[in-house]
Amino acid sequence: MTHLRSRRRRLVAPLGLVLTLATLGIAPAAQAATPAADTPAATTQTGPKLPYVVNTRTDHRTISSVEKAIARAGGEIVITYRQIGVIVVHSTNPAFGEQIRKVRGVQSAGATRTAPLTPAGITREGDTDKLTAAEAAKIRERAGEGQEPLEAEQWDLRAIGADKAAKINPGSSKVTVGVIDTGVDDTHPDLAPNFSASQSANCVGGKPDTSPGAWRPYQPDHDHGTHVAGEIAAARNGIGVAGVAPGVKVAGIKVSEPDSQLFFPESVVCAFVFAADKGIEITNNSYYVDPWLYNCMDDPDQRAIVDAVNRSQLYAQRKGTLNVAAAGNSNHDLDSDAIVDDSSPDDVPTPITRTIDPHECFDIPTQLPGVVTVSSVGVKGTKSYFSTYGKGVIDVAAPGGDKYQIPDTPEKNGRILSTVPGGGWDYMQGTSMASPHAAGVAALLKSEHPWASPAQLQAMLKAQADNPGCPTEPYDGNGDGVVDAWCKEGKRTNGFYGAGIVDALDAVN
Helix, strand or coil: CCCECCEECCCCCCCCCCCCHHHHCCCCCCCCCCCCCCCCCCCCCCCCCEEEEEEECCCHHHHHHHHHHHHHCCEEEEEEECCCCEEEEEECCCCHHHHHCCCCCEEEEEECCCCCCCCCCCCCCCCCCECCHHHHHHHHHCCCCCCCCCHHHCHHHHHCCHHHHHHHCCCCCCCEEEEEECCCCCCCCCCHHHECHHHCEECCCCCCECCCCCCCCCCCCCCHHHHHHHHHHCCCCCCCCCCCCCCCEEEEEECECCCCCCECHHHHHHHHHHHHHCCCCEEEECECCCCCCCEECCCHHHHHHHHHHHHHHHHHHHCCCEEEEECCCCCCECCCCCEEEEEECCCCCCCEEEEECCCCEECCCCCCCCCEEEEEECCCCCECCCCCECCCCCCEEEECCCCCCCCCCCCCCCCEEEEECCCEEEEEECHHHHHHHHHHHHHHHHHHCCCCCHHHHHHHHHHCCECCCCCCCCECCCCCCCCCECCCECCCCECCCECCECCHHHHHC
């Protein structure tokens, strides 16, 4: 399994509890931590270079003092996000984390990966199984009046009424959805009309680069972010596919590493802060923050990762940004007592196997407070076989595809068709695809209600959702005769679909 929340036509292996800072066991950025008496002395120890996040109080005096302590401990500051009290640091001192955690004003600190910075990391093979010319021609023959040439294959739009919604309100160009992902190919003809270069950047490494084209994928097969962008805002311009909100703007904020395509904490922190400061109304987050699928609060490094990313996404919320995230593709029940995580850390060749409590170890950003957590459904409107779920965790559901649920379309492909780099189109499935459908509906709601705060948008997103309720029969997603998941029912929500499946048509009516 990879960190990306998608599965393609040829499959490659790729949350939200309502949490408060107190639940996470993290002091708010403005609250003082218990001070330590000593500061680290200058160090001569050397080891592999690792990146760290150091989380402090936000007052100028504390940050300046901590920055000096970082230097004494053998740390090199990459960037300081003073507005949230997060400092990104590189250090070759093996004891850096332990030493800096003792400094007055430091509330948490830890390494953001387990492998050193120098190696390329674990390479993920790409999948370039694009829609062929013959397949495209077959789909175009079925295009109806007023449809995009490839829209006959987009069962997902019809499932949530997005095709009808576009005739009423396709979304406002004053609303931007930021795609925090592997980069977006803004030259794609379906994306170019709606792309916002002024709100796009490369945040890899933790520091934003806004030079022209920096937001584009490193390689053509780094297609995940471009696919997500098309699902949200591919233009209705008579070329290929359409997005859920074809009138809104889309921005690309690249956070994945050049070789491994992993999403490390310092890059994600940069992305949330950048999105907030650039006035982006909604972000889509179809990934989990590497290298840990679940970050456990009893580990000082993982605790610091949760703290840093949470500060950044809360900052975005305070600035008016709604953050939408994919639930995950592990078919895990996030309301259970125990989950086996055998994929972490994923920046080394051999991960460990551990049993974690999902109430104490968190998939981020999706399980962070205020983030909209999205599960996936297929064409039948039932939970996708891979989708993670959990009562009190899932906020809404949306089409993400399912190879076992077959639509009546020209190609009869149960996955989601969208844009990929180089001007083509491809099928993928995953909660990676469900999240942008929800983000697109949120963008339609923001277009209709520009005054709405992130919390109000989330409430409206849930209010317009259609809740099918838990299945009446035991859930067997892949049809092998074995029960794969158990849906817990509540008064208004349930473990599979949260408040229900998003509805674009209701959003604009």
